[in-house]
Amino acid sequence: MSSIKKSLSLLLVLVMSLGTFLVGCSGNEEATTNEESNKSKDGGSEEVVELDFWTFWGSETRRPIIEKIIEDFNNSQDKIHVKHTYLPWGDIWTKELAAVAAGNPPDVIINDINTVRQRADKKQNESLGKFFEQDTSIKEQYYPELWNAVVHDGEPYAVPFNTDTRLLFWNKDIFKEVGLDPDQPPKTWDELQEFAKKIDQKAGKRYTRIGFLPRHKIGPDMWTLNATGHGNWDYENAKPIINEPKAEEALQWVYDYEQQYGDDVINAFKAEFGQDQADPFISGKLGMVVTTPTDAFTKIRDFGNGMDFGVAPMPEMEPGNGHTVWGGGFVAEVPFGAKNPEASWEFIKYLTGPEAQEYWAVQNFDNVANIEGSENAANSSEFDEDSKRVFDAAITNMEHTILTPFPLEAPDLNNLVNPEFEKALLGEQTPKEALEAAQKAVEKLAESSK
Numbered sequence: 120m121s122s123i124k125k126s127l128s129l130l131l132v133l134v135m136s137l138g139t140f141l142v143g144c145s146g147n148e149e150a151t152t153n154e155e156s157n158k159s160k161d162g163g164s165e166e167v168v169e170l171d172f173w174t175f176w177g178s179e180t181r182r183p184i185i186e187k188i189i190e191d192f193n194n195s196q197d198k199i200h201v202k203h204t205y206l207p208w209g210d211i212w213t214k215e216l217a218a219v220a221a222g223n224p225p226d227v228i229i230n231d232i233n234t235v236r237q238r239a240d241k242k243q244n245e246s247l248g249k250f251f252e253q254d255t256s257i258k259e260q261y262y263p264e265l266w267n268a269v270v271h272d273g274e275p276y277a278v279p280f281n282t283d284t285r286l287l288f289w290n291k292d293i294f295k296e297v298g299l300d301p302d303q304p305p306k307t308w309d310e311l312q313e314f315a316k317k318i319d320q321k322a323g324k325r326y327t328r329i330g331f332l333p334r335h336k337i338g339p340d341m342w343t344l345n346a347t348g349h350g351n352w353d354y355e356n357a358k359p360i361i362n363e364p365k366a367e368e369a370l371q372w373v374y375d376y377e378q379q380y381g382d383d384v385i386n387a388f389k390a391e392f393g394q395d396q397a398d399p400f401i402s403g404k405l406g407m408v409v410t411t412p413t414d415a416f417t418k419i420r421d422f423g424n425g426m427d428f429g430v431a432p433m434p435e436m437e438p439g440n441g442h443t444v445w446g447g448g449f450v451a452e453v454p455f456g457a458k459n460p461e462a463s464w465e466f467i468k469y470l471t472g473p474e475a476q477e478y479w480a481v482q483n484f485d486n487v488a489n490i491e492g493s494e495n496a497a498n499s500s501e502f503d504e505d506s507k508r509v510f511d512a513a514i515t516n517m518e519h520t521i522l523t524p525f526p527l528e529a530p531d532l533n534n535l536v537n538p539e540f541e542k543a544l545l546g547e548q549t550p551k552e553a554l555e556a557a558q559k560a561v562e563k564l565a566e567s568s569k
Contacts, residue, residue, distance in 0.1 A: 168462040170201045170226040173215065177205040184482045188475045192466060199462045201227075215454055219243055224454035226463045227470075232268050232279060232448040233524045239271035240527055245453040248274035250464045260473075261488045268522045269450055278471045279488030281479065282448035284513055284520040285337060287434060288400065288415045289407040291427040293318055293328075304407075304431040308372060311407070311434045318406035326380070326388050328404055333373045335389075335399070336410035339540045340533075341445055342369040346436045348443045350523035351536055351561070357528050359565065361536060362558035369436065370543050370550035377544065396422045409433050409444075412513040413485050420484075420505070430512045432519055446520040448488065486513050528565040535560040 176185045182205065189201050204225065206214060211228070218224040230238070238244045251257060251274070258266045258275070265279035291301035297317045305311040315330025333342065344350055346369035353360045377385060392399045399405040400415070401422050408415065412430070419426050432442035451467045453460050469475055476492025479485060481499045484506065496502075497510045526532060536557040543553035 165198060167197065168199045168459050170199060170459060170462055170466055171204055172201050172466070173204045173206055173211060173225040173228040175206060175208045175211045175229065177207070181483060184479060188470065188478060191475070191478075192469045195469070199465060201466055216243065219454050219456055222456055224456050226453065226457045226459055227451055227466055228454055229280060229449050230277065230452055232265065232277070232282070232450045233522060235269045235277045235450060235452065236271045236524055236527055237530055238452075239276040243455050244276050245455055245457060245460055246274045246276055247278070247453065247464065247467075250461075251275050257468075260471075260490060262490060262517050264446065264517075264520065264522050265448060265488045268524045269452075277450035277452035278467050280449050280451050280471055282446050282486045282488055282517075282520075283411045283413065284446050284486060284516045285341065285409050285433055285444040286412050286415070286509075286512055286516055287407060287409050287431050288419075289429045289431075290400070290403065291429055293403065293406045294429075301427070301429065304429055305434050307434050307438060308436050312376060315407065326384060328406065329380070329388060330405075331407045332385065332389075332405065333376050334544075335405065336408055336414070338537070339370060339373055339544060340536065341409075342373050343540075344445055344521070344523075345369070345433060345443050346440070348441050350445070350521065351532060351557075352523065352526045352529065354524075354526065357526070357565070359529065359532070359558055359561040361561060362554040365436070366554055367550045370540065370553060372436075374544050374546070374550065382545075398422070401426070412509050413483070416506070416509045417484055430509050432512075432516055442516075442519040444516070444520055446517075446522055448486075448522075480510075484510070486517075526565075528568050529561050531564060532561050535564060 172189065174185055176182055186203050189203050193200055212230065215224060215228055215230075230244075235244070239246070257278075261279045262282065265282055266275075269275050269277040269279060287304055289304055294301040294314075299314055299317060305314045311331060318328065318330030319326065320328035333339075340351070343366040346365040347360075347363055349360065351359055351361045380388075388404075389399075391404070393402075395418065396402060398418055400408045401418050415430075419428055433444050435442050451470050453463045453467070457463055471489055473489055473491040473495060476487040476489035477495040477499070480487045480493060480496035481501050487493050487496070493514055497507060497514055502510065529535075539548075539553040539557040539560070542548045543550045548556070
């Protein structure tokens with residue numbers, strides 16, 4: 120009997136030991152599984168870094184495109200995983216500043232190129248200088264005007280993503296109708312006005328078609344910039360350069376041009392404008408327009424019913440004056456205090472690299488900042504002949520395109536200049552008075568900021 124008890128006791132100890140062993144094995148197996156899930160494909164045990172990427176691209180057109188780029192990046196490696204957070208245009212940057220102040224910003228954000236230096240000066244974005252030092256040739260990938268706009272105190276604080284320019288579009292069928300050569304656009308302001316008068320069409324006292332309106336799609340500052348070849352600020356000498364003779368001539372030209380119709384006629388005519396098929400250029404109410412290639416061509420493509428159109432640089436003030444136009448754009452940057460700047464930099468390099476930039480350019484028909492990506496897009500098999508023609512014109516026009524970043528010394532410059540220009544075009548003061556008033560106002564602002 121005692122031998123039986125002894126045998127049972129040994130068996131119980133064996134079962135308990137086996138149970139303990141199995142539990143231990145089970146625990147080790149689970150730990151191994153968790154560890155394997157955090158390993159990269161190259162066998163490392165490094166955990167995947169999660170990045171939160173904020174954009175305002177939520178439309179049915181653009182959201183799938185940016186999310187495909189993100190997906191491609193995520194699939195290209197296994198150390199970083201990016202998620203996309205969409206925030207509306209009116210909210211994204213307000214919420215970003217609040218997140219920066221709270222110490223919990225996103226990892227990467229799309230922001231305005233013309234205000235990079237303001238954010239750098241206020242410590243709202245991270246310097247990318249230490250990453251740039253690892254490969255200084257990166258800046259050669261981007262159009263110089265765009266790269267210069269992201270540099271503050273010698274260091275880049277963002278990387279250019281996309282941009283724009285302005286081109287002249289004209290309706291070739293209307294040109295033929297009024298006896299103009301459909302393949303010869305106006306090259307100067309005088310020719311522009313001469314061609315426009317031939318295109319004008321009236322029914323009684325009412326205009327049913329106008330050749331060109333100087334302030335449709337662009338503002339008076341575009342005309343002063345085209346005339347002078349520069350914006351309203353001298354960045355090298357940190358001072359306003361608003362009150363110049365050519366700028367005065369430009370404002371006077373716009374005023375005189377519009378007065379041949381009168382404000383009432385123009386306002387009544389513009390009241391009939393709409394979107395898509397009702398866009399005045401698409402519907403044949405305007406014979407010519409200066410605007411961005413993305414705006415004009417996508418409407419022609421989608422709603423123009425095969426419109427025969429031309430595209431060329433904006434006419435210059437006079438022969439030899441230059442075809443200077445304004446450009447803007449957006450950047451990818453790392454908000455100040457972001458937790459994973461190294462991983463953010465890797466994603467930004469991909470986002471602004473040739474492959475992603477080409478995809479964005481082709482799918483959006485958008486000017487991108489990366490030169491190689493832009494040139495590859497121009498040769499894409501997905502573009503038809505009209506697409507290639509306009510895209511080539513946009514790329515070529517980058518040599519005439521300048522940026523005017525908000526100066527640190529006078530960030531509210533435009534809010535002081537634009538009202539004075541508007542008064543001149545309303546006839547409330549002369550162009551010379553407007554320019555003098557704007558010059559003094561900005562000088563005062565710059566002096567007060569010292």
